[in-house]
Amino acid sequence: MPVNADKPHLWKQDIAQSVDFYNSWFMEFAPRAYRDTRIATTQQVESALVWTANLTNITPAVLRQHPLVLPILRMATAPPIARDRLIGLAGVLPNVVKNMEEKQRIPPKMDSTMLDAELEKIVQVLARLIDPDIFPWLQTMPEPTEAQIHRAATIVADRLCGALADPIIRNAQEQRQLTIIRQWLEERGYSYIRGGTGVRFETMQPGTFAFRLNIPVSLQSGSKQINIPIDAVIMPSQSQTGDLPLLIEAKSAGDFTNPNKRRKEEAIKVAQLRSNYGNQVRFVLFLCGYFDSGYLGYEAAEGIDWLWEHRIEDLALFGV
Incomplete structure (x- = not known):
């Protein structure tokens, strides 16, 4: 059951709140990061x-x-x-x-x-x-x-x-988004798995999470394998044997133009993951900033759901 993708009547309000949220962060922290x-x-x-x-x-x-x-x-x-x-x-x-x-x-x-x-x-x-x-x-x-x-x-x-300048701001924003996710999870008893431990996403234990985890996929030709980097991988506490974790892509944007130029990237990534691991793959976006109805509608049509940073408690609705 979708959390936000099937509620277009809420999109306009969420977009406005997200833009305000991003702008407040930018004015306070972007100059320092730069x-x-x-x-x-x-x-x-x-x-x-x-x-x-x-x-x-x-x-x-x-x-x-x-x-x-x-x-x-x-x-x-x-x-x-x-x-x-x-x-x-x-x-x-x-x-x-x-x-x-x-x-x-x-x-x-x-x-x-x-x-x-x-x-x-x-x-x-x-x-x-x-x-x-x-x-x-x-x-x-x-x-x-x-x-x-x-x-x-x-x-x-x-x-x-x-x-x-743009990558500097984008990296600072991504790091902040991951910090917020970590804080939210650890407050609820989740354990962070550090990079370099050899963890595989399909064998993570319930109640654990990792950041910037590579997931191997084979391309359609079968002759080449690539790694798809995922910003946050969360295995819900109530997971059963064989369940796959929740995959989260952290995205921020300081204008409406660039997200729409690159909105196909998530669809391609999801298609590759599902072709390798089945339709049970759950991939959601963690959004902050300028994402308009055109962007949201495109992602929803591709079967991709999302949560907003200004309402991070929606993570619970994804079973976390």
Whole structure:
């Protein structure tokens, strides 16, 4: 029996309350989340300046030793360079840049001579485009002062955080949502299972829950298996042998546009889970923010129910 998906007469009121809830959180906590990230990012930029001798020694050897410096250097140019733009300008293999930025490593199987040639292409582009207004000592060549270094690091950190502003807010919001779920469950006697314990969702014990659990599924072809990450997995206290846990996807949104662009993702995920584990799979959304009637109607039509963060007590209606 659906909890919210079959009650469209309540959607308008819930949408308004959810938008107000999100906006109140954003005004109070989002600046702090951004500020904390900027402080940490500034420290990373200062470390990059140390590794590169204040940008006077950008070499393939430095990039080899410190791959994580690459996105920092992209934001140190005039204008700042997007990842794909760097790949195009340098004519470098995309795999090199993606390994350095996404996995903070150099491609492990690439021939050393070829790798150095690729890194040299990157170095030449970066060295040519470094922003002289941020790093004035590169033109006059005196030793920069601590104030100049900190100022430059802050500017680059702002550029990095500006590019990551939405993910910073989204990650802070998701962490808060999971914290609220955990508090609600533990107040009712549930036990948290930490990651890395090897727990499988179909063998969880009644009265337990886990966060960010991967569930393996085989694609229709049967030739490939992938993991579907689930934000919260809860095995209700009254579960019987063979029951599957409740799967919860935590979602927040600061505008109405993006959720509607991505609303098919949940339907695809549910279809993959049910094709592997049967129609008894229970998958619900935990919503906070801007989710309009169009979004809710689409999810309801796909057989997906939800609960709102401003009414978390609805978890009990899902048997938890």
